[in-house]
Amino acid sequence: MKNHIISAFRLTLVMLAVVGIYLVIVYGGSKILPTQGNAEIITYKGQKFYANIGQEFKSDQYFQGRPSSVNYNAAGSGGSNKGPSNEEYLETVQKRMDTLKLDNPAMKNTKVPVELATASGSGLDPDISPEGALYQVKRIAKLRNLPEEKITDLIKTQTEKPLLGLFGPSKVNVLKLNMALDQLK
Template identity: 40%
Template sequence: MSLFLISVRCTLILMLLFGLGYNLLVTGIAQGLMPGKADGSLIYNRNNELVGSELIGQAFADPKYFTGRVSSIDYNGAGSGTPNYAPSNEDMIKRTAEAVEAWKTDNPDVPVGELPIDLITNSGSGLDPHISPEAAEAQIPRISKLTGIAETQLADLVRKHTSGRQLGFLGEPTVNVLKLNLELDAKMNQ
């Protein structure tokens, strides 16, 4: 019986130490060193209203805003992931064709040959908040026409919101669509 009590005590101590203590320690360190990131990298508009996270993409239906990547899960963070369709899969071909047709309708001034691939394909999670700088630049003529903001000003906004490669050599340059659209919204309301 004493072996049983010893194992119960050890289990309780280890549960408290690693199940509670470790989590409190790591959370405390994260809150102390980088509170914004520890809280989910939340983004607020100029009225201090929560509009999203810089880590999760959003759908922008209004054509006067920059759009992000296609999301087969509608940017629902509760179940990230995307179907891993082969390029020959009928559903993939249909979805891609629909995305290309939507592009042609919304962006008649930009030839389909200049359509960046990230505007018609999913990311691995379906939640990617970033697009390539080329994908943002391809949308400038449409947004300029709908907002009346000069293309040069929009190009400056895209450049301002372009992040370089991580550590200078990892990945590709990206543009966070939510941050870009928040600044675009502020520019429209000037």
């Protein structure tokens, strides 16, 4: 019995050291990031927004982000937990695709980018792919009376490339894109 207690105590000390070292590495690594591991807060028109949390844009004059299974409530992130064979999930995705095609009639015969029809695992993803943004250009150009080329150029300037050109996909932050869109004349 004494041997078991001593072994358990040693294992506890070893695991505390391993976990402690891991936490120091993660914390230290976060401090070299541009936001130093903190939220990116943007003040726009006197209101504060978190750029790293998905936002809902109700007007068709704005780019739409990923759907949210938690109604963009950052206090309770989470996915729907429904798999691709779940009938209710498939109906929801199909409704989203139908709505996108109605809202973007010029893109009726174009494949809908997956992130515009499916929610992310957290339900709060702030980014879409450049293809997801380009899918919405014709609608926004028409509603804002702007040339499509101007909006396409804006998407290109707002596209974040993968880290070191290797890690992750290219992405566009929808909040920042919509703020830049408001600045276009």
